[in-house]
Amino acid sequence: MRYAQSVVDLIGHTPLVKLGPLAADVAPLVLAKVEYVNPGGSVKDRIATRMITAAEESGALRPGGTIVEPTSGNTGVGLALVAQQRGYRCVFVCPDKVSEDKRNVLRAYGAEVVVCPTAVAPEDPQSYYSVSDRLVREIPGAWKPDQYSNPNNPRSHYETTGPEIWADTEGRITHFVTGVGTGGTISGTGRYLKEVSNGRVQVIGADPEGSVYSGGTGRPYLVEGVGEDFWPSAYDQSVADEIIAVSDAESFATTRRLAREEGLLVGGSCGMAVAAALQLAGRLTADDVVVVLLPDGGRGYLSKIFSDDWMSSYGFLSSDGEATVGDIVR
Ligand code: PMP
Numbered sequence: 001m002r003y004a005q006s007v008v009d010l011i012g013h014t015p016l017v018k019l020g021p022l023a024a025d026v027a028p029l030v031l032a033k034v035e036y037v038n039p040g041g042s043v044k045d046r047i048a049t050r051m052i053t054a055a056e057e058s059g060a061l062r063p064g065g066t067i068v069e070p071t072s073g074n075t076g077v078g079l080a081l082v083a084q085q086r087g088y089r090c091v092f093v094c095p096d097k098v099s100e101d102k103r104n105v106l107r108a109y110g111a112e113v114v115v116c117p118t119a120v121a122p123e124d125p126q127s128y129y130s131v132s133d134r135l136v137r138e139i140p141g142a143w144k145p146d147q148y149s150n151p152n153n154p155r156s157h158y159e160t161t162g163p164e165i166w167a168d169t170e171g172r173i174t175h176f177v178t179g180v181g182t183g184g185t186i187s188g189t190g191r192y193l194k195e196v197s198n199g200r201v202q203v204i205g206a207d208p209e210g211s212v213y214s215g216g217t218g219r220p221y222l223v224e225g226v227g228e229d230f231w232p233s234a235y236d237q238s239v240a241d242e243i244i245a246v247s248d249a250e251s252f253a254t255t256r257r258l259a260r261e262e263g264l265l266v267g268g269s270c271g272m273a274v275a276a277a278l279q280l281a282g283r284l285t286a287d288d289v290v291v292v293l294l295p296d297g298g299r300g301y302l303s304k305i306f307s308d309d310w311m312s313s314y315g316f317l318s319s320d321g322e323a324t325v326g327d328i329v330r
Pocket of ligand 1: 185224
């Protein structure tokens with residue numbers, strides 16, 4: 001019989017799929033690494049299991065302990081499912097702008113969710129940063145993974161994501177493209193691919209216009225999970241050869257095309273990364289092999305990116321209902 005011991009053993013070993021219509025006009029083979037097939041539905045399952053295992057080994061997390069993290073999204077799901085399997089309590093702190101649906105996903109896994117006001121400064125005692133710090137101090141046996149500074153975030157990608165891509169492309173990958181949020185994916189995967197190829201593989205970050213990684217000031221953008229207004233320590237600035245900035249309009253137009261033309265219902269940061277990968281591929285040759293990582297699925301974005309009303313309210317749809325990128329209608 002072939003079966004996994006627990007759902008945690010199903011994390012990783014995600015497939016590569018060739019992009020068809022979207023990559024029709026570029027010379028290289030463009031392969032997408034589909035992370036939504038992880039049991040928690042995103043790439044963040046990888047960091048959750050690695051961060052928890054390392055905390056168990058160091059003694060920072062003891063039997064019956066509590067995991068406290070300010071997160072509302074994919075990292076929370078990953079932590080909640082690993083924690084549940086290993087008998088830890090989870091308390092997530094999130095701002096009130098986070099949708100009720102997202103909070104309910106975390107609760108469905110058995111996590112507790114503390115909601116804080118969005119409209120307060122980070123140093124305000126009610127802010128979600130302050131509340132999570134207070135909970136860590138007050139709850140006995142509490143441990144905060146802190147994905148932004150935890151070295152096991154990039155390490156999980158160095159140990160799993162990178163080797164999987166190298167093995168599945170039989171060492172023929174020439175370019176790796178991924179969005180940058182905490183920086184864990186690009187730093188860990190990118191470092192592995194550079195080491196194993198003696199520096200041959202080029203590593204390209206995709207970033208929302210406005211974020212610091214592509215030289216912005218941290219001004220707002222709508223794509224979720226990527227870009228920052230500060231430089232996290234999980235991000236190794238020496239790894240990326242290039243950062244490509246992508247607008248919200250182009251990220252969302254590409255996300256919708258991935259669903260309609262490739263059968264890949266994925267999140268907005270996936271559209272952003274693919275838009276960057278296609279821009280890059282336009283400069284490359286048929287000898288190149290581009291791998292682009294798709295961090296999560298699209299079900300969490302049905303009322304945003306996949307809603308015509310929401311898209312129109314931001315001017316991302318033309319009158320005939322096609323997603324627009326500047327003057328170009330796709
Ligand atoms: N896309 C989504 C949807 C994410 O949640 C994240 C993680 N914040 C990323 C991309 C970026 O990954 P990383 O944090 O490893 O840079």
